Amino acid sequence: MARTKNSTFSGTPIRDTDVDAPTWTRVLREVQSDLAMIFDRVTGENSETTTINHGGTDGRGALLGMPIVNQGLFRNWSAASFASGGSKNGASGITYLVITPILWVAGEPTLRVEIDLAGVDGYSPRAVLLSSSTGSEVDSADLEDVGVQHGDVQTIGATLSLGSVPSSAALYILAVEVDTTFARVRDRRALAWRAFHPRGLFASVGANAAQRASSASAMSTTVPTPGAAQGLAFSDIDAARFADLLPVDGGLLTKINRNALALEEYLTGWPAGANTTYTHVDHDGSGVADDTDPARSRFLAHTRSLYASEPLPTIPIIAHALGPILADGYRVEDGANGLVDWYAPYSLTTAGTSLRNYTAHRVYLPDLPLSSSTSRLKWAALVALHPSSSTAITTWSARYTTASDSDTQAFTALLGSTQLAIVTGGGTAGELYGGPDTVERHSIGLVCSTTPTDGDISLLGFCLWYEGT
Amino acid sequence: MRLIGEWRHLDDDAFKAHSPALSDVIRSLAGRARQLYELATGHVPDDERTTARNPQGRVGVDLSGPPWGSAMRHPIAWMGDRDEGSTGVQQVAPVITLAAGASTTIGPWRVWNRPHARPQGGSAVAPYSRGFLNVEAKRTSGSSTSDMIVTAWEEGDQGRARSEPFTLADSSSIQSVDVGASGAWIPLSSGWTTIFMRIENNSPNSVAICSIVINQIAKRSH
Numbered sequence: 001m002a003r004t005k006n007s008t009f010s011g012t013p014i015r016d017t018d019v020d021a022p023t024w025t026r027v028l029r030e031v032q033s034d035l036a037m038i039f040d041r042v043t044g045e046n047s048e049t050t051t052i053n054h055g056g057t058d059g060r061g062a063l064l065g066m067p068i069v070n071q072g073l074f075r076n077w078s079a080a081s082f083a084s085g086g087s088k089n090g091a092s093g094i095t096y097l098v099i100t101p102i103l104w105v106a107g108e109p110t111l112r113v114e115i116d117l118a119g120v121d122g123y124s125p126r127a128v129l130l131s132s133s134t135g136s137e138v139d140s141a142d143l144e145d146v147g148v149q150h151g152d153v154q155t156i157g158a159t160l161s162l163g164s165v166p167s168s169a170a171l172y173i174l175a176v177e178v179d180t181t182f183a184r185v186r187d188r189r190a191l192a193w194r195a196f197h198p199r200g201l202f203a204s205v206g207a208n209a210a211q212r213a214s215s216a217s218a219m220s221t222t223v224p225t226p227g228a229a230q231g232l233a234f235s236d237i238d239a240a241r242f243a244d245l246l247p248v249d250g251g252l253l254t255k256i257n258r259n260a261l262a263l264e265e266y267l268t269g270w271p272a273g274a275n276t277t278y279t280h281v282d283h284d285g286s287g288v289a290d291d292t293d294p295a296r297s298r299f300l301a302h303t304r305s306l307y308a309s310e311p312l313p314t315i316p317i318i319a320h321a322l323g324p325i326l327a328d329g330y331r332v333e334d335g336a337n338g339l340v341d342w343y344a345p346y347s348l349t350t351a352g353t354s355l356r357n358y359t360a361h362r363v364y365l366p367d368l369p370l371s372s373s374t375s376r377l378k379w380a381a382l383v384a385l386h387p388s389s390s391t392a393i394t395t396w397s398a399r400y401t402t403a404s405d406s407d408t409q410a411f412t413a414l415l416g417s418t419q420l421a422i423v424t425g426g427g428t429a430g431e432l433y434g435g436p437d438t439v440e441r442h443s444i445g446l447v448c449s450t451t452p453t454d455g456d457i458s459l460l461g462f463c464l465w466y467e468g469t
Numbered sequence: 470m471r472l473i474g475e476w477r478h479l480d481d482d483a484f485k486a487h488s489p490a491l492s493d494v495i496r497s498l499a500g501r502a503r504q505l506y507e508l509a510t511g512h513v514p515d516d517e518r519t520t521a522r523n524p525q526g527r528v529g530v531d532l533s534g535p536p537w538g539s540a541m542r543h544p545i546a547w548m549g550d551r552d553e554g555s556t557g558v559q560q561v562a563p564v565i566t567l568a569a570g571a572s573t574t575i576g577p578w579r580v581w582n583r584p585h586a587r588p589q590g591g592s593a594v595a596p597y598s599r600g601f602l603n604v605e606a607k608r609t610s611g612s613s614t615s616d617m618i619v620t621a622w623e624e625g626d627q628g629r630a631r632s633e634p635f636t637l638a639d640s641s642s643i644q645s646v647d648v649g650a651s652g653a654w655i656p657l658s659s660g661w662t663t664i665f666m667r668i669e670n671n672s673p674n675s676v677a678i679c680s681i682v683i684n685q686i687a688k689r690s691h
Binding site for chain 2: 009011016017019073114148191199220221249253257264269270297349351
């Protein structure tokens with residue numbers, strides 16, 4: 001069969017749909033060809049390469065706008081003289097209150113950063129974006145009052161920019177920086193911080209199942225039921241069927257109509273046409289019905305459960321900062337004056353070369369492909385090596401642990417002239433991912449190949465993302 | 470606008486043999502094809518958009534929940550700094566510690582939730598309109614089980630979600646509790662949303678809360 005399909009969208013001129021316009025078979029051919037192209041782009045079938053991966057290129061799907069950071073802090077911070085007491089503490093100065101690696105996705109030129117702080121006046125708060133390869137500053141902006149206040153805690157924000165629209169996702173280091181040079185001991189609250197690609201909010205109204213049922217009409221709009229191996233029941237049509245002078249019969253029109261209805265339900269996630277209930281369910285009909293089963297997804301969800309070449313987006317999942325540190329790598333923990341209840345955790349001698357676990361979260365992962373050859377969970381960890389550390393950065397490794405797996409990666413070098421080091425891991429087929437539709441415990445830790453001294457290294461933050469093809 | 474783009478459905482009978490060959494038939498097929506193209510690709514093929522803007526104010530399905538696609542499931546917000554299994558590390562104390570019989574309120578916690586479509590009126594059923602709690606906690610003293618209750622609400626008190634009591638069995642390890650699984654969820658707005666939580670320790674033991682994650686878990690509806 002010479003399957004009719006367009007490589008680019010053709011569309012139908014309005015004049016060809018007017019009353020009294022001739023019914024050309026070419027018009028129907030172009031409609032079916034456009035529908036076939038849409039099917040290929042969302043499923044990856046028929047060797048389609050311009051697939052819907054939400055990657056920012058025009059025509060490859062809407063950007064997803066996933067939040068990058070949504071972290072509660074609920075800590076006290078103070079601009080104290082950190083040098084008094086405690087080993088490896090530093091003098092006051094440029095201090096990263098929060099700092100973490102983040103994944104900046106393709107197609108997004110700007111990032112909005114906000115933090116809720118009390119008592120920040122006089123400390124020149126800035127949002128800073130650093131290169132993950134050199135540690136140098138990519139962009140920075142003063143954090144300004146956005147007009148939201150809770151008690152003495154004000155929300156301050158700024159927008160960072162890459163200067164151009166990135167064509168691929170990349171790792172960066174994001175920080176909120178204050179200048180604690182004018183030191184005074186005064187505990188103030190830090191409530192939360194956020195980072196997200198800015199959007200305008202557009203009110204969009206859907207309908208729940210009860211509202212759909214109440215709006216039922218007498219019109220019949222039949223969505224064909226997908227087979228066991230289909231995400232949607234889409235019928236190809238031979239181009240010869242649209243030859244000039246051939247009759248246009250009801251079978252042809254019905255097939256095209258049902259293709260459109262199948263795509264509608266698959267794309268929108270909503271019953272198609274005038275239907276009040278779904279035809280598509282995430283289930284193949286055998287065993288217990290489970291509408292949420294990601295293993296049989298019959299909606300656009302990028303699971304590759306039914307289409308082996310289905311496009312996969314790149315999705316940031318979590319980015320978490322572990323506490324403040326001075327920009328020169330000195331610590332801010334100080335029993336007398338420093339940030340006694342909030343500082344980047346640091347290594348101790350006690351455990352020698354044992355794993356040091358730092359934090360853990362229970363996260364619900366996106367419905368990732370089940371095939372072990374395509375799971376691509378990736379992570380990154382950021383540390384600061386103390387300038388007078390007894391251990392070299394190359395003796396340290398970061399370990400990311402999930403309920404089902406772990407991955408250890410060694411640090412190789414400091415970033416440029418900074419005391420920062422970053423390492424990435426994951427990306428191996430089947431690694432770290434225990435399966436869909438489940439909550440997993442994820443934790444980050446450090447290991448040293450030689451016994452350190454107290455405060456040699458501080459873990460600053462980590463992030464997790466899913467990297468599509 | 471040069472190319473037809475309409476969201477007009479017709480009854481199945483309109484496409485059958487012996488039905489009148491009305492222009493509506495072509496108009497419906499061609500118009501919907503154009504709209505499906507915009508929804509799938511986010512691209513406008515001529516000079517005028519024919520589909521509605523998605524909740525982010527842009528074009529195309531963004532997987533934020535119907536009618537903008539099956540929603541993705543992932544963490545929305547998170548907090549917590551300590552893995553109670555740590556050794557050889559100097560860490561700050563857990564964010565929340567509760568003495569026996571004590572309670573605490575956390576918030577305001579300002580969060581950026583993904584913009585999403587919501588039904589007009591009625592309770593929150595759309596994906597992203599509810600956040601489900603997953604908590605890591607540990608009994609730090611005492612010997613009996615620890616009964617905890619978490620209550621969460623959105624600023625403005627649009628409805629409080631209160632969990633059933635959950636227990637921490639022992640002090641030898643982290644206890645992970647999916648509080649939301651029992652039916653408790655936080656109502657979340659589209660875009661900025663401010664959350665409060667109250668955690669009650671109704672036990673004779675001291676408790677440390679190590680991590681709280683708010684997850685989005687619905688694909689098409691709650």
